Amino acid sequence: MTRSQSAQYPAPRRPVTSLPYDVQSTIRSLDRRYIQTDPNEASNQESLDPRYRRVVKHHHASFFVLGRVFKMLWTEPAGQSNPGRTRNSTHFSTVLYGQTAFSEIRRFVVVRNKGDFSQCIPIQTYKGQGATKPGLVMDDHGVIHTSSLAPNLLPGENLTKYSVQVQPFKDERLEAASRVNYGKAYAVEHNVKVLEVGMILEGHRYLIQQYFDSAMQS
Template identity: 40%
Template sequence: MCLWSEPSGIRIVPAGTSSSGSHFSATYLNGTAYTEIRRFVVIGEGYGNSICSPIYTYGGQATLKPNLPDVQQHAIIHTSRQPPPEKFSYDDTGTLVKENLEKEPIRVINEQADEEGDLGAFSRINYSKIYTVEHYVRVLNIGKVHPMSMASLEKNSFFNRRANEPPQPPRGNSSKASSKGSKSSSSKRGGSSKSSRKGQETSNG
C-alpha cells in the first residue's frame, strides 16, 4: 500500500479538490493529476523495483462499475478466512446483475491489525494492469498472498495472460474487442522476472 499519483485523463476536476478519496492537483502544462492510497500485489521483481497488479474497489461498486473493461480479468482479493460473496445490483428494469467472476478469489494473510490491513468485501485485483513501483517509495506491507492462492495468482497474472483472453469491452457494449496488437498476446511477457517476493504487498527494497 502506498501513496500513488497518476494523470487524471480528460476528466475536468479543479485542482486542489478531493473526490472519493483522491486528491486532484495541477501539473506541468496545465495538466491534472490525482493522488490516492493505492494497494498492489507484487507479481515480479525488476532491478530496484517491483512489478505489481493493482487492487481496486471502484468506489464500492466492485466490477459492477459502469463501463469497466476487462471484467473477467478481475478476481476477488480478501483478507477474511473465506471469500466474501460477489456484489450484485439491479438494473433499471429490475433485473438482477451479478459480477459472475470466473477467476478464483485470492486470499491475503493479514499482517496489519487495523483497518489498513482489511481489504473489505469489494476489493478486486485487476490482472489486466501492471505498474512498476520503485523500491525507494515509502510503502506499508499489509500482508502476503496465502500459499493456497499462489498458483491462481501466477496463472492469471499479466505475464501469463492467455491468447484466448483478448481485451474485453465493458458490460453492455458491443462485443467487438480491439484486435490491435493481439498477435503478440501469446508471447512471453517478462517471464524471467520471477521472484521470492511475488505475491507480497510492495515493500521498500
C-alpha cells in the same frame, strides 16, 4: 527543498523503452504504469503518514516477493472534471505548467521481482462497484480478501477465477469489494515509499502468477 520547489524541477523519468523487453510487453508501453520515486527526495517518510517508508535496499529481495500486498501514494494527471475538488479519498492539486493531478492511496500485489523493480498488479474497489464497473474486462478480475471467508460477489458480477486470501499485516484490511486486476501490469521501483498490507496465503500464490501469465498472453 519544498514541495512547490520540487514541482518546478521534476526529476527526469526513465523511458519505458529502457525497461527489459518482457516488461515492456506487459505494461504495453504506457509510461504511467512505470512507477518511480523522486531521486531528489531525501526523506524516507511521506508527510501524510510516517508509516509509509522506503524498504531498506538489502531487504528488497525479501519484501518484494510473489504475493506481497502493499499500498503506496499514487499520483497521475487528472481529467477536466471536478478540478480542485476531491474524488472520494482522492485529492486534486495543481502541478507543473498549471496542470491538475490527483493523488490517492492504491494497493498492489507483487507478481515478480525484477531486481530494482517489481511487476505488480493493482487492487481496486472501483468505488464499491467491484468488477461490474462499465468498461472493465471482467474476466481479468478476481476477488481478493483479508477476511477468513471470501465475500459474496456483487450483483452482476460473473467472476470465474478462484478468490485469493491475504494474511493481513497488523490491522490492515481490504474492503469487501476489492478486486485484483490480473490484466493490468505495473513496473514499481523498489525505492518508492510503501506500507505493507499483508501476504497472500502460500497455497494461493500460484494462482496469482498463473492468472497473471494467462491474462498477459490473451
